[in-house]
Every structure is written in structure tokens, then in C-alpha cells.
Amino acid sequence: MTNLLRKIFSLKELKYAWLLLISAMLCIFTFYVDEHFNPSDQFWLSIAYFTSFALATIWGGMNYVGHFRINSLYRKQKDIQAYVDQLALGKDDKLELLNYLEDFAADLELQGKTKEEAATEAINQFKVKEFLSMSKHTSPFESHGHHYLLGYGSLSLAAVLILILIEKATNSFSLYLFILETVFAVYGICLIALRILYKILDKFIYRKLKNYFS
Known part of the structure; x- marks a missing residue:
């Protein structure tokens, strides 16, 4: 109240x-x-x-x-952990995805990207329809x-x-x-x-x- x-x-x-x-x-x-x-x-x-x-x-x-x-899920993000936390996944699935994205980002760093650029690109690779449909907030706007x-x-x-x-x-x-x-x-x-x-x-x-x- x-x-x-x-x-x-x-x-x-x-x-x-x-x-x-x-x-x-x-x-x-x-x-x-x-x-x-x-x-x-x-x-x-x-x-x-x-x-x-x-x-x-x-x-x-x-x-x-x-x-x-x-919506924060649709904003440009540079933190892999924060991005994964917003997804409506089980604990094991989140951990698996987190490890995958971090490995992906590490590979990008080896290719010459900065840590921030690598994290951003890794996250963007997964901002696709099937992952957004599993998010807690599907709308791109917060009313x-x-x-x-x-x-x-x-x-x-x-x-x-x-x-x-x-x-x-x-x-x-x-x-x-x-x-x-x-x-x-x-x-x-x-x-x-x-x-x-x-x-x-x-x-x-x-x-x-x-x-x-x-």
C-alpha cells in the first residue's frame, strides 16, 4: 500500500x-x-x-x-553474465550458455578484438528469435x-x-x-x-x- x-x-x-x-x-x-x-x-x-x-x-x-x-534485454550489452541472467533458462542451461558465450568471446579476443568488443559481439550472436522467445520480457519496450x-x-x-x-x-x-x-x-x-x-x-x-x- x-x-x-x-x-x-x-x-x-x-x-x-x-x-x-x-x-x-x-x-x-x-x-x-x-x-x-x-x-x-x-x-x-x-x-x-x-x-x-x-x-x-x-x-x-x-x-x-x-x-x-x-527493454534492457534489447539494449546493447557488454556483460555476458548480465545477459544470460535475463534469460528464462534453467540453472544448468544458463551455465552451459554462459560457458559457450565466454569461450566464443575468448576466441574473438584471440582474433584481435578487445574484451568489451568480443563480449558485445558474442551476445549479439544470440539475440535471435529463439533466445528472445525464452526471455522473461519479450517486449522490446518497458512501459x-x-x-x-x-x-x-x-x-x-x-x-x-x-x-x-x-x-x-x-x-x-x-x-x-x-x-x-x-x-x-x-x-x-x-x-x-x-x-x-x-x-x-x-x-x-x-x-x-x-x-x-x-
Whole structure:
């Protein structure tokens, strides 16, 4: 439970926060102009609302991609022991493979390669389909849990509750508070919904990659 809360409120993991902030500020400004001045020509307001939504959508995509990492199994590796440890093999099979790769690397060293170059080439020789299918992680990407979206979403909704309480305490309607309540509520709900979308995308991508490598 403690670990889950730590992940949820690990708020520094938000990527490209400046873009999301611009989207929110533009939405607040446009909403204020719309409600306070209520211009007869709604064209520019529509453009502003659309731009705000588009920026939030672009941020959602950039944030998702920004958390992708190449699976350690697929990265360039120079340590034979570390590579073998990642394979889902039995103890005896791992030992046999380790000895084979080390012997192979030793032969490459005799041919003039450095120890690092020899280890890298030996590992690359075995990064083929039949060995990758036995690895613990078949996907070439490591996806993120995106728990921080729950943190930001819950904080946004908590802000809505606080603003409502302030409005109730003062017993008066404030356009500024109304706008903030609405924007916080919309962005809070969308952040939580975005995590669900991210998980759906994770499963879709994983399934496609699994079929590709199987």
C-alpha cells in the first residue's frame, strides 16, 4: 500500500508539464472571456478551445511516448553474465550458455578484438528469435505504470472540493471560482481517464509485439 501511494504521488514523473500547463491556462483564459464578455462572435473562442484541447491531446501522446524505455534485454550489452541472467533458462542451461558465450568471446579476443568488443559481439550472436522467445520480457519496450496520473487527477479533484467549500463558506457566487472548479474537474477526470487509456494502449502494443516476435 505504501509503495502504491509512493507511485501515485511521485509527481515528478509528469513529462512535458509545461505543455499541459499552457493548455490549462489557455482553457481558463478562454472560459473567462466566454463567460465574462460573452462575445457574439464565437469563432475565436472556438479556435482557442480547440487549441487548448489539441495541446492537451498532444501532451498526452508526448507524455506516453516519453515514458517508453528500451527493454534492457534489447539494449546493447557488454556483460555476458548480465545477459544470460535475463534469460528464462534453467540453472544448468544458463551455465552451459554462459560457458559457450565466454569461450566464443575468448576466441574473438584471440582474433584481435578487445574484451568489451568480443563480449558485445558474442551476445549479439544470440539475440535471435529463439533466445528472445525464452526471455522473461519479450517486449522490446518497458512501459510505465503511470500511477502519477492518479495523483495529479486526485489533487485536481481535491482542489475542486476545496473551491466548492470556499464558495459555500462565503455564500456567494464567484465567476473565477466557477471557472477554476470547472477546469480542475475536467482536467482531473481526464488525467484519471488518461491512465486507463494508457493501460489499454500498453496491452494493445504488447499484444502486437508479442505476435510479431512469436
